[in-house]
Amino acid sequence: MPVRPSLLLVTDLSYPARGRRYGDEDVYLSGRLRTSFDVALCHPLDAAALLTGFDVVMTRNSGPVLHYQEAYSAFRATAEKSGIVVYNPLGGRGDQAGKQYLVDLTVAGYPVIPTVDRAEDIALLPEAELYAVKPKAGADSVGLAFVPRADLVVDGDILVQPRIDFQYEVSFYYVDHEFQYALYAPDPERRWELKPYDADAADLAFAQRFVEWNTLAHGIQRVDACRTGEGELLLVELEDLNPYLSLDLAPEQARDSFINAVITSIQSMLDA
Numbered sequence: 001m002p003v004r005p006s007l008l009l010v011t012d013l014s015y016p017a018r019g020r021r022y023g024d025e026d027v028y029l030s031g032r033l034r035t036s037f038d039v040a041l042c043h044p045l046d047a048a049a050l051l052t053g054f055d056v057v058m059t060r061n062s063g064p065v066l067h068y069q070e071a072y073s074a075f076r077a078t079a080e081k082s083g084i085v086v087y088n089p090l091g092g093r094g095d096q097a098g099k100q101y102l103v104d105l106t107v108a109g110y111p112v113i114p115t116v117d118r119a120e121d122i123a124l125l126p127e128a129e130l131y132a133v134k135p136k137a138g139a140d141s142v143g144l145a146f147v148p149r150a151d152l153v154v155d156g157d158i159l160v161q162p163r164i165d166f167q168y169e170v171s172f173y174y175v176d177h178e179f180q181y182a183l184y185a186p187d188p189e190r191r192w193e194l195k196p197y198d199a200d201a202a203d204l205a206f207a208q209r210f211v212e213w214n215t216l217a218h219g220i221q222r223v224d225a226c227r228t229g230e231g232e233l234l235l236v237e238l239e240d241l242n243p244y245l246s247l248d249l250a251p252e253q254a255r256d257s258f259i260n261a262v263i264t265s266i267q268s269m270l271d272a
Contacts, residue, residue: 022061088219094238128162181254
């Protein structure tokens with residue numbers, strides 16, 4: 001009987017995400033991955049100690065790194081030293097590296113919600129009733145606050161954006177730079193109630209631009225955007241660390257295609 005590759009799936013099955021069930025998604029995903037790999041699950045706090053016993057380690061719904069920064073740093077150091085295949089690879093330029101990319105993309109003129117991290121640049125932001133203030137290392141709305149312009153305090157570790165009035169949010173899901181499916185939240189007040197979204201050529205050109213900007217040849221990326229009142233798409237987030245996939249809401253054919261693409265992607269990295 002041929003030996004199958006072993007895969008360690010890093011997840012926090014009990015993470016209390018608002019309006020989502022991280023654990024259910026990873027239980028389902030691990031079952032699908034078992035068609036091609038011998039799969040074990042572990043908590044992110046245990047990943048550094050366990051990963052060297054596997055052929056590939058896959059980071060999934062493990063919550064914001066801010067909650068376990070020391071353990072995550074140990075995981076990265078151990079993975080890089082051992083040379084084990086990590087999925088997603090650790091060289092992402094999006095949320096893997098914090099949210100500095102939002103500032104960099106603003107400066108470079110990309111269609112992103114205008115973002116600054118210096119007090120002297122606040123004047124460059126458009127006028128708004130309120131401004132979003134959030135830590136560069138944050139995720140999942142951790143540390144997010146909305147304040148008037150007069151109360152803004154910027155220290156370099158904080159990002160500032162104008163609060164945007166938008167029609168809806170939409171997410172585009174990719175594997176190895178290939179579009180898989182899109183979902184959107186028709187009600188801005190209920191952003192996790194998602195429905196399938198029929199992306200057109202302009203939508204995909206928008207999302208592909210950010211996927212290509214990132215340097216990940218392999219891996220899962222989720223491009224989050226908002227549709228402004230004027231109809232323009234603006235980047236909200238480029239998630240390349242452990243994006244929630246909302247697999248239960250994706251159409252069955254798209255879900256199956258996505259999982260097959262992930263399996264093929266991981267196998268190609270193992271064969272390289």
